[in-house]
Amino acid sequence: MNVQLIDKREIIFESSVELLQDHGFHGTPMSQIAKKANVSVGTIYHYFDSKETLIMELYGYCKCRLMRYLFEGLATNTENYETHFRITWKRFVQFYLDHPHYFRFMNQFYSSPFYEMEYVKREKTKKTWAISIQQFLEFGVEKKTLINTSTEILWSAYIGVAVSFLKSIHFGKMEMTDKNMEEMVDIVWKSIKAA
Amino acid sequence: MNVQLIDKREIIFESSVELLQDHGFHGTPMSQIAKKANVSVGTIYHYFDSKETLIMELYGYCKCRLMRYLFEGLATNTENYETHFRITWKRFVQFYLDHPHYFRFMNQFYSSPFYEMEYVKREKTKKTWAISIQQFLEFGVEKKTLINTSTEILWSAYIGVAVSFLKSIHFGKMEMTDKNMEEMVDIVWKSIKAA
Amino acid sequence: MNVQLIDKREIIFESSVELLQDHGFHGTPMSQIAKKANVSVGTIYHYFDSKETLIMELYGYCKCRLMRYLFEGLATNTENYETHFRITWKRFVQFYLDHPHYFRFMNQFYSSPFYEMEYVKREKTKKTWAISIQQFLEFGVEKKTLINTSTEILWSAYIGVAVSFLKSIHFGKMEMTDKNMEEMVDIVWKSIKAA
Amino acid sequence: MNVQLIDKREIIFESSVELLQDHGFHGTPMSQIAKKANVSVGTIYHYFDSKETLIMELYGYCKCRLMRYLFEGLATNTENYETHFRITWKRFVQFYLDHPHYFRFMNQFYSSPFYEMEYVKREKTKKTWAISIQQFLEFGVEKKTLINTSTEILWSAYIGVAVSFLKSIHFGKMEMTDKNMEEMVDIVWKSIKAA
DNA sequence: GATGAATGAGTGTTCATTCAT
DNA sequence: CATGAATGAACACTCATTCAT
Numbered sequence: 001m002n003v004q005l006i007d008k009r010e011i012i013f014e015s016s017v018e019l020l021q022d023h024g025f026h027g028t029p030m031s032q033i034a035k036k037a038n039v040s041v042g043t044i045y046h047y048f049d050s051k052e053t054l055i056m057e058l059y060g061y062c063k064c065r066l067m068r069y070l071f072e073g074l075a076t077n078t079e080n081y082e083t084h085f086r087i088t089w090k091r092f093v094q095f096y097l098d099h100p101h102y103f104r105f106m107n108q109f110y111s112s113p114f115y116e117m118e119y120v121k122r123e124k125t126k127k128t129w130a131i132s133i134q135q136f137l138e139f140g141v142e143k144k145t146l147i148n149t150s151t152e153i154l155w156s157a158y159i160g161v162a163v164s165f166l167k168s169i170h171f172g173k174m175e176m177t178d179k180n181m182e183e184m185v186d187i188v189w190k191s192i193k194a195a
Numbered sequence: 196m197n198v199q200l201i202d203k204r205e206i207i208f209e210s211s212v213e214l215l216q217d218h219g220f221h222g223t224p225m226s227q228i229a230k231k232a233n234v235s236v237g238t239i240y241h242y243f244d245s246k247e248t249l250i251m252e253l254y255g256y257c258k259c260r261l262m263r264y265l266f267e268g269l270a271t272n273t274e275n276y277e278t279h280f281r282i283t284w285k286r287f288v289q290f291y292l293d294h295p296h297y298f299r300f301m302n303q304f305y306s307s308p309f310y311e312m313e314y315v316k317r318e319k320t321k322k323t324w325a326i327s328i329q330q331f332l333e334f335g336v337e338k339k340t341l342i343n344t345s346t347e348i349l350w351s352a353y354i355g356v357a358v359s360f361l362k363s364i365h366f367g368k369m370e371m372t373d374k375n376m377e378e379m380v381d382i383v384w385k386s387i388k389a390a
Numbered sequence: 391m392n393v394q395l396i397d398k399r400e401i402i403f404e405s406s407v408e409l410l411q412d413h414g415f416h417g418t419p420m421s422q423i424a425k426k427a428n429v430s431v432g433t434i435y436h437y438f439d440s441k442e443t444l445i446m447e448l449y450g451y452c453k454c455r456l457m458r459y460l461f462e463g464l465a466t467n468t469e470n471y472e473t474h475f476r477i478t479w480k481r482f483v484q485f486y487l488d489h490p491h492y493f494r495f496m497n498q499f500y501s502s503p504f505y506e507m508e509y510v511k512r513e514k515t516k517k518t519w520a521i522s523i524q525q526f527l528e529f530g531v532e533k534k535t536l537i538n539t540s541t542e543i544l545w546s547a548y549i550g551v552a553v554s555f556l557k558s559i560h561f562g563k564m565e566m567t568d569k570n571m572e573e574m575v576d577i578v579w580k581s582i583k584a585a
Numbered sequence: 586m587n588v589q590l591i592d593k594r595e596i597i598f599e600s601s602v603e604l605l606q607d608h609g610f611h612g613t614p615m616s617q618i619a620k621k622a623n624v625s626v627g628t629i630y631h632y633f634d635s636k637e638t639l640i641m642e643l644y645g646y647c648k649c650r651l652m653r654y655l656f657e658g659l660a661t662n663t664e665n666y667e668t669h670f671r672i673t674w675k676r677f678v679q680f681y682l683d684h685p686h687y688f689r690f691m692n693q694f695y696s697s698p699f700y701e702m703e704y705v706k707r708e709k710t711k712k713t714w715a716i717s718i719q720q721f722l723e724f725g726v727e728k729k730t731l732i733n734t735s736t737e738i739l740w741s742a743y744i745g746v747a748v749s750f751l752k753s754i755h756f757g758k759m760e761m762t763d764k765n766m767e768e769m770v771d772i773v774w775k776s777i778k779a780a
Numbered sequence: 781g782a783t784g785a786a787t788g789a790g791t792g793t794t795c796a797t798t799c800a801t
Numbered sequence: 802c803a804t805g806a807a808t809g810a811a812c813a814c815t816c817a818t819t820c821a822t
Contacts, residue, residue, distance in 0.1 A: 043787075107306045547772050
């Protein structure tokens with residue numbers, strides 16, 4: 001029971017993503033989140049200052065989950081960069097395929113005015129997953145395995161295709177098959193590997 | 196009088212995008228849109244059934260604007276596919292750079308639960324810009340200028356990088372320069388051109 | 391019906407005083423005021439920015455009503471100061487006897503943290519009833535009919551006894567009779583008239 | 586242990602007045618009082634049945650403090666009534682000047698719907714400070730030192746001017762000087778002393 | 781006795797929508 | 802066609818109070 005108390009924030013988080021992703025931020029009343037989490041509204045406000053705060057922190061929570069999944073058990077200084085690259089990219093996609101509501105929530109968040117605010121904060125706490133992937137990309141440039149351009153450009157190529165791919169799958173325009181996955185990594189890899 | 200009708204709808208559209216993009220769909224009251232458009236709320240309801248309808252139709256309006264811009268003055272059966280490809284991709288990006296609130300609005304819309312509904316309707320009226328770009332991509336496959344894969348995959352590579360690139364620029368992570376633009380097209384082209 | 395529209399603010403005012411004075415500011419929900427005024431909550435918010443604003447403006451409304459009552463039909467430059475003084479003081483008391491809820495409301499307001507805020511504003515718009523009575527008192531000092539002291543001191547003597555008297559009546563400790571009224575004016579007059 | 590009990594109640598009382606006087610009764614959450622008193626909310630509820638009870642008892646506590654201050658070291662059957670009268674009146678004012686938040690709290694309480702309830706109870710427990718001052722005033726009437734009128738009328742003249750004077754000082758309209766104090770007592774004394 | 785997490789009824793406020801003018 | 806006052810359901814959030822520890 002003590003354990004449950006500690007996890008209350010997490011219970012609220014999990015209830016929130018599911019609801020928020022398919023009714024939208026404003027379409028999901030706090031009362032509904034409370035009901036789904038089996039707590040009272042007051043309890044949510046005990047753990048979070050406001051609905052906005054809850055959403056902001058939920059975003060952080062999702063990022064953490066993704067991070068853990070992305071780099072788990074992966075040697076940091078890999079010898080074969082390409083292999084490493086392919087694994088990471090596929091994991092990124094796989095994470096969202098396994099947690100579709102995380103994907104939809106984060107995507108919605110990222111495209112909403114909420115993100116603008118969050119972004120400011122992010123500048124302060126540099127330690128984010130985005131940075132980590134970026135470091136990985138920078139490393140590739142240094143090793144001359146990737147084309148010699150700005151990290152931001154590489155990042156756009158890396159993440160953009162993944163997100164776009166995930167959306168196509170989400171909307172049922174495409175099937176998720178190993179073949180498709182492989183073709184997509186090929187495309188990404190081809191696009192930014194050094195000639 | 197007919198002219199005036201069209202004008203008023205457009206005035207409402209223009210006022211809406213600007214507001215919606217930085218306050219969000221639920222963060223923008225009809226009254227505020229009315230004020231910005233210099234009409235009464237009643238008038239908006241004269242032209243649109245509901246707020247939802249307004250947003251839906253606004254999305255359609257934006258799509259039309261983009262379409263017109265994308266293919267304007269461009270010969271449909273071009274001899275040099277690559278040139279055509281590069282021009283189109285850069286126009287796509289340029290359109291949003293010129294109309295940043297269109298970009299933010301459509302992105303927000305596309306990532307919101309609204310889109311799900313809209314999507315169903317879209318299936319009925321096939322004539323959308325997306326289809327057009329897709330036809331262009333399919334044409335490339337037929338000509339064996341692009342790699343032989345599904346249109347959806349090509350589409351993901353094409354659009355994903357563009358969107359991601361635009362976001363980086365929007366958030367000030369990247370400067371918009373001709374050089375950057377050129378590098379991005381190169382990446383996209385390289386990624387899907389036939390070997 | 392047009393007339394009624396114009397008077398809507400006043401209808402809300404009248405409903406408010408009655409409720410506020412016997413349930414307190416926080417003890418009176420907006421919904422209750424709305425019900426009593428036979429309008430919707432939304433309508434109240436159409437005329438007043440917030441509950442606070444409503445209360446503030448209600449105070450102003452009450453002050454106006456009192457003012458009109460106090461000096462109505464009274465020649466400004468009276469020859470007999472004492473007569474004038476006695477009439478005004480008794481009118482002040484009478485006004486509140488006739489409008490007991492105005493008295494209780496204003497008293498409550500005056501003793502609450504609300505007044506502090508209002509007070510700041512009042513400094514800007516000097517034209518208040520308090521000032522008017524004070525001018526009357528100053529005039530008495532100039533004429534050497536009242537003792538030669540600060541207006542504030544005279545004011546305290548004038549208003550303090552009246553308020554205290556009204557409270558005693560309100561709490562049933564005292565009957566309101568002409569005799570009592572006369573005795574009270576005597577006391578006040580005696581206390582500040584020049585020797 | 587008994588000592589501790591009394592202490593905690595007092596700590597809670599002291600924290601309460603300060604908070605209540607400038608945020609109002611409903612503007613001060615129990616949690617805030619608890620924080621200021623360095624106890625938990627639960628503890629407050631251990632000593633007081635409800636918030637209402639706390640406020641009621643706080644009022645009683647303040648009255649006691651005033652009483653002790655008013656008559657401390659003062660012979661009950663004084664020979665010189667006027668001197669005694671002046672001392673008491675000035676002490677009354679002085680008490681509130683020394684404890685401004687007591688003044689504001691009691692004033693607020695007295696003008697609020699709370700008092701109505703309290704008043705009923707008060708009838709039962711006759712032993713209050715008000716009664717004491719009233720006895721003092723009655724004594725003056727018997728001695729024919731004060732005018733021959735009802736105690737309530739004398740009381741109104743006595744207390745009303747004091748309260749009004751204190752408010753003027755509180756709102757900074759008047760400076761608290763010995764001269765002003767002396768002038769005010771003169772006014773009060775003059776107003777009710779026998780001719 | 782003391783704590784403070786949990787509760788949930790209750791409040792102020794917003795805003796899409798209607799409709800009489 | 803245009804207006805904007807009126808509506809009232811719905812929501813975010815508060816806070817007195819309880820109770821398991």
